[in-house]
Amino acid sequence: MDDERFDGLYLNVAQTTRGIEPLLDTVFSFLRRKTDFFAGPPGCASPEEGIQASLDTVNKVLQKHADIYLASKKKKEDSMKKKKKDKSPAKNPVVESHEDDVIEMGAEGFDISSAKTSTPVVKENGAPLEEKVENESARVSESKDTNKADEDDSKPPIGNGGTVEGKYVWTQTLSEVNLVVTLLDGYTRAKDLIVDIRKQHLKIALKNKLPQVIVDDALTKAVIVEDCLWTIEDGNKLNINLQKYNRMEWWDSVCASDPKIDVKKVQPENSQLSDLDGETRQTVEKMMYDQRQKALGKPTSDEQKKLEILEKFKQQHPEMDFSNCKFN
Secondary structure: OOOOOOOOOOOOOOOHHHHHHHHHHHHHHHHHHHHOOOOOOOOOOOHHHHHHHHHHHHHHHHHHHHHHHHHHHHHHHHHHHHHHHOOOOOOEEEOOOOOOOOOOEEOEEEEEOOOOOOOOOEOOOOEEEEHHHHHHHHHHHHHHHHHHHHHOOOOHHHOOOOOOOOOOOEEOOEEEEEEEEEEOOOOOHHHHHEEEEEEEEEEEOHHHHHEEEEEEEEEOOEEEEHHEEEEEEEOOOEEEEEEEEEOOOOOOEEOOOOOOOHHHHHHOOOOOOHHOOHHHHHHHHHHHHHHHHHHHOOOHEEEEEEHHHHHHHHHOOOOOOOOOOOOO
């Protein structure tokens, strides 16, 4: 399992929910509403049995990652002890204590303000080397500043894609990849081309006496073949649209042998309500409306429905007195 595969997605959710409990709440809310997770495996005799099976599954996965965490921490500590033991105290400075800073996620979200930064106490023959520490700190600080400047100077890939020399220019969104192949042999018709799109392979060639192969390579990721298409513009440009199979990840290249881009620098497109499907759009609009109502101290959409039902019930039963009733 690739643990880092969905890091970007979960970080976005974590920053939105701002807290561990709300983050977990969204995960289990999804499992409750969109899956049969809480029903348990087939054969459960009752809802309670299904829920117990779900709890056992959660505990099993949680225990697995707890064991991985403990094993990783122990391995790191053993490595540190071995390094200290192998070093000679007469020749090599020894760092008496050092712990990696941990960014904690509290009730209000990610909190880096509590991360402690300290200068390690360095000793040689029992005496502190203050001057050496200062020089080393200055060197590390300068190195960090240089790296930071390099990162700031780097630009995101144009169109979140790149150029493969002699082949094509490509761009992408989360859901699709677009290629533009410039055909240099003059006017080209569709029947003069071989464009073979498979789930994880792409072939582009010109039908000459000796076929000229432009691309014949494995795709970096899988595509939905039946939704892919290609067209020719102005007789010399081949446009290919590939629909991603996984619409929640960025590609670092189109084909396996192409040069890679840094997906960390990709700039996601701005999402609009009009881009969402009907059910998702209704849910998002409802959440936005309820947030506005709460900010104004007014009832949410669900509360309004309850009030409307109550008013309707009052009209149907005028003989009943509701003046002393209390409603939650």
